[in-house]
Amino acid sequence: MLGLRCSSCGEWHESTIRYQCEACGNSLMAEYDYNRIFRKFSFENAGMASGIWRFKPLLPVGPNVAPVTLGEGSTPLLRANRLESALSLANVFLKNETVNPTLSFKDRALSVALTVAGQLGAEAVVTASTGNTGVSAAAYAAKSGLPCTLFVPKSTPRAKLYAMKRYGASLHQVDGTFSDAYLLAKEVAERKRWFNLTSTFLNPFAVEGHKTLAYELVEQMKEVPDWVIIPIGAGPLLVSVYRGFLELRLAGRINTIPRLVGVQAAGCAPIARAFAQDKTEVEPWEAPETMLSAIADPLSSYPADGSRTLKVIRESGGQVVAAPDEAVLGDQEWLTRQEGLYVENASASTLTALKILLKQRVVRESDSVVLVLTGHGTKETE
Ligand SMILES: [Zn+2]
Incomplete structure (x- = not known):
């Protein structure tokens, strides 16, 4: 790098x-110096070992730095054959991120973040979180030996709070939204010079970990899907996956980029609203009202992050969908009972979005579609 x-x-x-x-x-x-990287590294020969660190030359760490790893990445891509029959679709796949070490996709980012924390000599780490980032940060901080402080909204599911404490993090529940927790983490990071892992776009190293999901998709499908559907708050996962596809194209591994769909909760949908109104600047959402806690981000103090995500979605020829809570909860139950995957409700919003786009004739029955299932259901039991 x-x-x-x-x-x-x-x-x-x-x-x-x-x-x-x-x-x-x-x-x-x-x-990155891609010319130099791709002279030595190729996606076809990324090695037989599993996990995100197969792609180390494309991650923001030095060649001699030992990764802080718990075995993240290399998650299964499952054929959604029951879903295909139910909706008369030809090619639907489920990228099951719930089998990561702390049961969510965030482990890709936090493994990179804690590795960089060590490389840059950080003495402690801090993050704001809607839940999954906090659990992941706490686990990887434990593995690295760095103290970890977390700021989370009071509405964070109890099972996630419990896990954060079990991993030994210092936990602060904030009376407000994720955006309020974000400001507190930022203030403490600046004052104490702790490494801020907040997984919006704030930490430019952490977000790089998500690219590996795109690399894996191309390996597993042996082709580029037409659509990749991803739940988004601010959208770092989506933006990073897009970057991963751009890198695959730059390396000559693929020729086309999939269309990316971002899904927001209808009760907290700042990016979806700007998309629908054909705007380029995203405005903060006034009063969030949704059960989909993992993607309930009103972008109050950093709407520019939403604008960055929106720009990427448009570049890819994609869509932003606002998914109503009731529909998502129904789809969550369907995925659990029909595909055997107990995902958190925000993850099920990808299925809701697929149905909406089919109805609008935006996605066709013959298109290949990947739903990214970001987190496991056991972490939100209430
Ligand atoms: Zn600038």
């Missing part, structure tokens, strides 16, 4: 602990 470049104005920064562009204040992204 060469350094960090501003996602908005392009200003270059050295790779140190930093979270925003010094020139314009926007989010940063890791920059």
Whole structure:
């Protein structure tokens, strides 16, 4: 990795602990010397070992740094044959991220983040979370030996809070939304100089871990799907998966990029609203009202993150869908009972979105579709 470049104005920064562009204040992204990387590394020969660290040259760590790993990544891609029959579809696949070490996709990012924390000499880590990031951060911090402080909204499911405590993190429940927790984590990180792992676009290293999901999809399908449907709050997973596909194309591994669909909770859908209104700037959502806690992010203090995600979705020729809670809860039950996958409700929003897009004739019956199932249902039992 060469350094960090501003996602908005392009200003270059050295790779140190930093979270925003010094020139314009926007989010940063890791920059690589792809010519050099692809001279030695190829996706076809990424090695037989499993996990995200097969792709180490494309992750923001030095070649001699030992990863902080719990065995994340290399998750199964399942054929959704019962779903295909039920909806008369030809090619639907489920990327089952619920089998990661802490039962969610966040482990890809937190494995990278804690590895970078060690590399940059951080003394402690802190993060804001709607639940999954906090559990993952606590687990990887435990493995790395760094103290971990978490800020979460009071509405966070109890099973997630319990897991955070079991891993030994210091837990602060915030009276407010995720955006309030975000500001507190940011303030503490600045004051105490702790490494901030918040998995919006704030930490430019953590987000890189999600790219590996795109690499795995192409390996597992041996082709590029037409659609990849992903639940989004601010959208770092979607943006990073898109970057992964761009890198695959740059390396000559694929020729086309899938259309990416972001799904938001209808009761907290700032990006979906901007998409529907044909706007380029996302505005914060005023009063979130949804049970889909994992994607309930009103983007109150960082709407620019939503705009960045929206731009990527448009570039891919994709869509943003607002999924109503009742429909999602029905689809969650359906996935559990018909496909044998007990996913958290935000993950089931991908099926709701697929049905909406079929009805609108945006997705066709013959299209190949991947639903990214981001987290396990056992972490939200109430
Ligand atoms: Zn900038």
